[in-house]
Amino acid sequence: MNWWQRITAICVGMLALAAVPDRQLVFAQDAVEERRPRVELGIGAWISTGETKWAHNASSIPGLGNPTSKLTYKDVGTNIIDLTGKVWFTPRLFGRLNLGIGNVGGGRLTDDDYGSGQRLFSETNSDIDGVSTWYLNADFGGKVKEFANHRGYLEVFGGYQYWYTKYNAVGLSQVACDPTAIPGLGCPPLGPVSNVAPRQSVITNTANWHSIRVGGTTEYRITRRFSLQGTVAFIPVSIIDNKDVHRLRTTGNAALQQDPSISMFGYGIGADADVGARLMIVKNFYANVGYRVWWNYAIDGHATFHSANAPSSEFPLTQFQSLRHGLTFGLNYSF
Secondary structure: OOHHHHHHHHHHHHHHHOOOOOOOOOOHHHOOOOOOOOEEEEEEEEEEEEEEEEEEOOOOOOOEEEEEEEEEEEEEEEEEEEEEEEEEOOOOEEEEEEEEEEEEOOOEEEEEEEEHHHEEEEEEEEEEEEEEEEEEEEEEEEEEEEOHHHOEEEEEEEEEEEEEEEEEEEEEEEEEEOOOOOOOOOOOOOEEOOOOOOOOEEEEEEEEEEEEEEEEEEEEEOOOOEEEEEEEEEEEEEEEEEEEEEOOOOOOOOOEOOOOOEEEEEEEEEEEEEEEEEEEEEOOEEEEEEEEEEEEEEEEEEEEEOEOOOOOEEEEEEEEEEEEEEEEEEEEEEO
């Protein structure tokens, strides 16, 4: 049994305890209100997978389509360590900091280029072998409702989110090529590109999301020990600052600068959601398990190509989207 199977078995076992009828697992309405904790600390993990997509429109150049290029970083697995601290300033008002950091595992980059009429000119694949992601949430909020018989509560909050992700794509394989889609251009033969080493870095992508979010959190106690939880946050304003380094485009008329080769800036919207269950192991000490989804989407922006031999060119950014989702679990202690 590996470590993940052991952790899963422990979580399932703890949740099963909530269904065992004994004198300690009584219904919440029979509970006696206890002294309200002022600080809550949490440590956990987010076992996630995700993807990033971006595309631009350079159809102002004769022969190119809209979108001209579309890059998709998909099936990117990342195990994230998640830390949370929550402080109650008054019985109803709180501040909260949440920090997560993890290393990017495997994944796949697909790079599609189109000629006019949206004819696929070229499709290439590369593997993703890193690098990292991290995020910071800083929220301020308050409790707006307590359910009868101490069954739970409803909180609202607002704050700032920073979300950083860096991918490194290695190797290059030509999957499709139609030289007639963009006259005057050609592609390597199908299969691994001979002059690119299997582990050679070809593209590095760094995305920075700066977001304002507002939302709510609720907890409903099924028994004194066992409860269900949910958090939903809407992101009405999000700014994407993204930079690409295209390491193979260093020579010829299409050569690009190397740091960055392409920079993107845009604004959009997004949403975060968590659902899960929580079990009190002993007084003020809890285990939790759930599922989390984060989504950010640019609705407008531009991409700037930094040429090595000519002035930079700016084109509309037609798509930029980041998505990450997966299982969460952790421990919380309040005092």
